[in-house]
Amino acid sequence: MISLGWLIAGPFIYFAGAVFVCITAYKIIALLRMPRPFRWDLYPLPQRGPAGSKYQKLDFGKQKMPFYLLNELWEMAQEILVIKRLFANNPRLWLGSYSLHTGLYLGVLWVILLAAGAIVQINTAALNSAIFAGLFFLTTVVGAATLILGFIGSVYLLLRRYIDADLRAMSDAVSYLNLWLMIAMFGSALAAWLVADGSFSYLRNQIADLMLFKPTAPSHQLITLEFFFFGLFLMYLPFSRMLHFAAKYFFYHNIMWDDEAMTPGSKLEQERLKELAYRPQWTAPHIKANRSWLEQVEEEKKSK
Amino acid sequence: MKKKRKIRPKDISSNQPVLSPVEPEDLCPLPDENAPRSFSPVKPEIRDKYDFSLDGFSALGLPIPKNKEEEEKIVKSFLRGLGKLFKKENNWAFLLPAVLSAEYCMRCNSCNEACPIYIESGRNDIYRPNFRPELLRRIYKRHFTPSGRLLGKLAGADVELNWRAVYRLAELAYRCTLCRRCVTVCSVGVDNALLSRELRKIFSQEMGISPEAVHRLGSVQHLKTGSSTGMSSAAFLNAIEFIEELIGEKTGRHIKIPVDKKNADIMLIHNAGEYIAWPENPAAFAILFDAAGINWTLSSEAMGYEGVNYGVWYDDVQFARVAVAQVRAAKKLGVKKIVVGECGHATKALITIADRLLVGDLAIPRESCLPLLESFVTGGVIKFDPSRNDFPVTLHDPCNIVRLMGIVSPQRNIIRHIVQPGKFREMPNAGVQNYCCGGGSGFAIMSSQNFAQWRNAVSCRMKARQVLEAFKDCLDPAIPKYYCAPCSNCKGAARDALQEYYGFKKKYNIIYGGLVELMVNAMPDLPKPYISWKDEF
Numbered sequence: 147m148i149s150l151g152w153l154i155a156g157p158f159i160y161f162a163g164a165v166f167v168c169i170t171a172y173k174i175i176a177l178l179r180m181p182r183p184f185r186w187d188l189y190p191l192p193q194r195g196p197a198g199s200k201y202q203k204l205d206f207g208k209q210k211m212p213f214y215l216l217n218e219l220w221e222m223a224q225e226i227l228v229i230k231r232l233f234a235n236n237p238r239l240w241l242g243s244y245s246l247h248t249g250l251y252l253g254v255l256w257v258i259l260l261a262a263g264a265i266v267q268i269n270t271a272a273l274n275s276a277i278f279a280g281l282f283f284l285t286t287v288v289g290a291a292t293l294i295l296g297f298i299g300s301v302y303l304l305l306r307r308y309i310d311a312d313l314r315a316m317s318d319a320v321s322y323l324n325l326w327l328m329i330a331m332f333g334s335a336l337a338a339w340l341v342a343d344g345s346f347s348y349l350r351n352q353i354a355d356l357m358l359f360k361p362t363a364p365s366h367q368l369i370t371l372e373f374f375f376f377g378l379f380l381m382y383l384p385f386s387r388m389l390h391f392a393a394k395y396f397f398y399h400n401i402m403w404d405d406e407a408m409t410p411g412s413k414l415e416q417e418r419l420k421e422l423a424y425r426p427q428w429t430a431p432h433i434k435a436n437r438s439w440l441e442q443v444e445e446e447k448k449s450k
Numbered sequence: 451m452k453k454k455r456k457i458r459p460k461d462i463s464s465n466q467p468v469l470s471p472v473e474p475e476d477l478c479p480l481p482d483e484n485a486p487r488s489f490s491p492v493k494p495e496i497r498d499k500y501d502f503s504l505d506g507f508s509a510l511g512l513p514i515p516k517n518k519e520e521e522e523k524i525v526k527s528f529l530r531g532l533g534k535l536f537k538k539e540n541n542w543a544f545l546l547p548a549v550l551s552a553e554y555c556m557r558c559n560s561c562n563e564a565c566p567i568y569i570e571s572g573r574n575d576i577y578r579p580n581f582r583p584e585l586l587r588r589i590y591k592r593h594f595t596p597s598g599r600l601l602g603k604l605a606g607a608d609v610e611l612n613w614r615a616v617y618r619l620a621e622l623a624y625r626c627t628l629c630r631r632c633v634t635v636c637s638v639g640v641d642n643a644l645l646s647r648e649l650r651k652i653f654s655q656e657m658g659i660s661p662e663a664v665h666r667l668g669s670v671q672h673l674k675t676g677s678s679t680g681m682s683s684a685a686f687l688n689a690i691e692f693i694e695e696l697i698g699e700k701t702g703r704h705i706k707i708p709v710d711k712k713n714a715d716i717m718l719i720h721n722a723g724e725y726i727a728w729p730e731n732p733a734a735f736a737i738l739f740d741a742a743g744i745n746w747t748l749s750s751e752a753m754g755y756e757g758v759n760y761g762v763w764y765d766d767v768q769f770a771r772v773a774v775a776q777v778r779a780a781k782k783l784g785v786k787k788i789v790v791g792e793c794g795h796a797t798k799a800l801i802t803i804a805d806r807l808l809v810g811d812l813a814i815p816r817e818s819c820l821p822l823l824e825s826f827v828t829g830g831v832i833k834f835d836p837s838r839n840d841f842p843v844t845l846h847d848p849c850n851i852v853r854l855m856g857i858v859s860p861q862r863n864i865i866r867h868i869v870q871p872g873k874f875r876e877m878p879n880a881g882v883q884n885y886c887c888g889g890g891s892g893f894a895i896m897s898s899q900n901f902a903q904w905r906n907a908v909s910c911r912m913k914a915r916q917v918l919e920a921f922k923d924c925l926d927p928a929i930p931k932y933y934c935a936p937c938s939n940c941k942g943a944a945r946d947a948l949q950e951y952y953g954f955k956k957k958y959n960i961i962y963g964g965l966v967e968l969m970v971n972a973m974p975d976l977p978k979p980y981i982s983w984k985d986e987f
Binding site for chain 1 (some may be wrong): 456457458459530531536537538539542543544545546547550553554555556557558560561562563575578580581584588603604605606608630633634635636637639640641644654655656657658662665672688767768770771774775787801802803804805806807808809810811813815817818820821822825852853854855856857858859860882889902946
C-alpha cells in the first residue's frame with residue numbers, strides 16, 4: 147500500500163542510493179580524467195622510505211629507487227583511521243572529528259552487518275544458531291557505537307563552530323548545513339534505536355524487504371524519519387565537500403606523493419604533447435593570442 | 451591591546467579605507483624588541499593614487515579606478531579570468547590540484563597556526579592561509595555554480611564582488627610566500643598556497659597585474675636579455691673575469707672558470723643575482739669544482755647563465771618559456787646534466803616542476819648541487835678541516851629545496867664534516883617543518899611602494915625569531931656567528947631583513963652566507979679564511 151513511510155523507505159532510498167553511486171562515480175571519473183598536473187610534491191614521500199626523497203641522491207635518475215609500500219600504507223592508515231595530521235595540529239577539533247569519522251566508518255560496517263543479517267534472514271530459517279546470534283549481537287553493538295559516536299562527534303563539531311570565533315568567522319552556511327544534516331541523520335537513528343528498535347531487527351527487516359525489491363512501510367515513524375535523513379544524506383554527500391573521503395586519494399597520490407618522472411616516449415609524455423597543443427584563452431598582453439602552449443614557448447624563442 | 455573585530459571573508463568588499471590595517475603593536479615582539487617599530491606613512495598623493503585598502507601596504511601599485519566604467523572593467527576582467535582558471539585548455543598544468551583544493555576544504559582552520567605570516571602579524575584574520583582561497587571559492591560559487599546563483603549566501607556564496615574586493619584579493623595573493631607549510635598540516639591535503647598562486651595567475655595571465663619586479667623587471671627582462679638582472683652575455687663574461695680575480699685574491703689560486711665548454715659532464719647554473727650581489731658564492735663553487743676535478747662548465751648563452759624562473763611564483767606561461775629556454779641552452783652545449791646552484795626556487799622549478807613540461811630530447815638530467823657537494827665531502831675528494839669553521843653555525847632550510855623536494859640530509863652531512871663539532875645548531879622547526887625566510891615567492895626582490903616594510907616586519911619576522919633562538923646561547927657580538935642559507939632569495943631576505951631591518955650583524959655579529967663559502971672556508975690548504983667577517987655581508 148502506498149504511504150509516505152513506504153515512499154521514503156522504498157523508492158526514495160533506492161533513488162538516493164542510485165544518486166550516491168552515480169554522482170560519486172561521475173565525480174571520481176572526472177578527477178581521473180583530468181590532465182596529470184605539473185609536479186607539486188610535498189616531502190617526505192612515504193614510499194621513498196627513511197630517505198623520503200630521491201633528490202637527495204647523486205645521479206638519482208640513473209638509480210632505481212626502492213619503493214617502500216609498507217611505509218606508504220602505514221602513513222595512509224594513520225591518516226584514514228586516526229586523522230593523524232588533525233590530531234597533531236588541531237587536537238581540540240580532532241576530538242569531534244575523530245568521533246564523527248569513527249561513527250561513519252562503523253556506520254559502513256553496520257550497514258554491511260545489517261545487510262548480511264538480512265541475507266541470512268531471507269535464506270534460512272535457522273535463525274537461532276549461535277553464529278547468527280553472534281552476527282545480530284555484533285550488529286547491535288556496532289550500530290549503537292555508530293550512532294552514539296556519530297551523533298556526539300557532529301554535535302561537538304557544530305558547537306565548536308558556533309563557539310569558536312575563529313571557526314565562526316571562516317564558516318560558510320554550508321559548513322553548518324553539513325553538520326546539521328549529520329546531526330539529523332544520527333539523531334533520528336539514535337532516537338529510533340532507543341525508542342522503537344533496540345535490537346535493530348525492524349531495520350534488518352526493512353533492509354531485507356529492500357533487497358527483495360518488496361519495500362514496506364516502517365512500523366514506527368522514527369524509523370521512517372531515520373530512512374528519510376539517511377536517504378537525504380546519501381543524495382547530498384557526493385555534491386558536497388564531504389566527498390573528501392574520495393578526493394583525499396587524489397590529493398595524496400596524484401599530487402603530494404606523485405613522484406613519477408616523465409620519460410621520453412611514455413604515456414605521460416604522449417598526453418602532455420596533446421595538452422601542449424591546447425590554445426589558452428588568457429588575454430594578458432604577454433600572452434600570444436590564439437597560439438598553443440607549445441607556440442607560446444616557441445614564439446618567445448623566435449622573438450629573441 | 452584592544453580587541454579587534456573579526457574580519458570575515460564577506461567583508462572583503464566593504465568600503466572601509468583599510469580593511470585590516472597592520473599595526474606595529476599587533477606584531478609578535480621578538481625577544482630583543484623593547485618597543486614596536488612604526489611604519490613610515492604613505493604620502494597622501496601616493497595614497498590617493500594607488501590602492502592600499504587591504505592592510506595599508508601595496509605590493510602591486512594598483513591605480514585606483516577613476517570612474518564606474520573602470521571599476522566594472524576590473525570586476526568583469528577578474529570574473530573572466532576566474533572562469534578560465536577551471537578550464538583545462540587554460541590550466542591543464544594545475545587543474546587537478548586547483549579543483550580539489552577549491553572544492554574540499556573543510557574550513558577547520560588547522561592550517562592557520564602553521565602560517566608564519568598569520569602568527570607573526572598578531573593573527574590578523576586576513577592572513578589566514580585559508581582566507582584568500584575562501585574568497586576564491588565563494589566568488590566562484592556565486593558566479594559560476596547553479597547553487598550559488600540561485601541560493602546566494604545560503605549556499606555559502608556570500609561575497610559581493612566589487613573593484614575593492616578584486617584589488618584586495620590581488621594584494622592578498624601577495625601576502626603568502628607559497629611556502630606550503632600549511633599543506634603539511636591539512637588532513638585532507640588541501641593546498642591553500644597553491645590557490646594563492648592560482649589567484650596570482652588570474653591576475654597575471656588575464657588582467658596583466660603582477661609585481662613589477664617579478665614580471666616586467668623579472669621574467670620579461672629575463673626572456674629578453676637572458677637574465678632577470680638584465681645582465682647580457684658580455685656582462686656575464688666580465689663577471690666571470692672578476693670572479694677569477696676574486697678567487698686569486700682570496701685563495702692565491704689561478705682558476706680558469708670553464709665557460710661554454712662542449713660536452714661537459716655538468717652545466718652549472720646559478721641565480722644570476724649571485725654574480726652581482728654575492729660573487730664569492732659562484733667563486734666558491736669554482737674553487738670546489740676545480741679541487742674536485744669535475745668536468746664542468748658555465749654557459750654564456752642567453753638563458754644559460756641565469757637559473758631563476760620567476761614564472762613559478764605567478765604565471766605558467768612565463769614559467770614554461772623560461773624553463774624550456776634554460777634547457778635549450780644546456781642542450782646547445784651538449785652537457786650530460788644540469789646542476790642548479792644554491793637557489794631554492796630555481797632548483798624546484800627546473801628539476802621538479804618542469805619535469806612534466808620537458809618533452810622529447812629536452813628531458814635531460816637535472817639535479818640540485820647539494821648531493822654533488824656532499825659527495826666531495828663524503829668521498830674524500832677534497833680535504834676539509836672543520837677546525838677552520840670554529841664558530842656557531844645554524845642552517846636555514848629553503849622551503850623549495852627541503853619541504854618541496856625533500857633534500858634534507860646532504861647539507862647537514864656536509865656541515866657535520868666541515869664545522870667544528872659542537873658549533874652547529876639546528877634552529878627550531880628545522881627540516882621539512884622549517885619556516886620560510888620571509889622572502890619566498892618573489893618577496894625578496896619586491897620593494898615597490900611600501901611593500902618592503904611589510905615584508906621585513908611581518909613575513910621575515912619568524913625567521914628572525916628562529917635565528918635568535920638558534921643562537922640564544924651565544925648572542926654576544928664578540929662571538930661571530932654564521933647563518934647558512936643555501937639559497938639566493940633567502941640570502942636576499944637575510945640581507946634586507948635580518949641585517950638591515952633587524953640589525954643582526956651590528957647587534958649580534960651574525961652574518962649570513964651560502965653553504966659553499968663555508969665549505970671553502972674549511973679547506974686547509976688555503977692561505978687565509980675564505981669568510982672575512984669584517985668585509986662581507
